[in-house]
Amino acid sequence: MINWNDYPNFTKTEFDCKETGKNHMQKRFVDVLQAIRTEFGKPMTISSGYRDPTHSAERGKSNPGAHTYGCAADIAVSGGDAMRIIFLAYKHGIRRIGVSQKGSGRFLHLDMAEQHGFPSPALWSY
Structure with a gap:
């Protein structure tokens, strides 16, 4: 169970499933995101x-995506900040x-799903 008070720059609600409200984020992943955020400033x-x-974004997939394992996040960011x-x-x-x-919905997807059998390293574009 994650103690969200350990993360000064994030809240549980940000990571809740937008359709069900459930949240099974992995502490290890959120720890890394907090380290990135701290250094990013x-x-x-x-x-x-x-x-x-x-x-709805997962139902059509043949296998569950990284977000369903609680070890992925999309971050709304663009340009130099994305780099x-x-x-x-x-x-x-x-x-x-x-x-x-590209377009108005610019983001980065970060995940640590290699522990669930996802190929790693992997870099892709949408």
């Missing part, structure tokens, strides 16, 4: 954290990074 907006397997977060994520041990930097 600016707010990091979490646009998606935990996703219940029934979430800095990618650098910091890699520095802090994140080896799975998705990049969406």
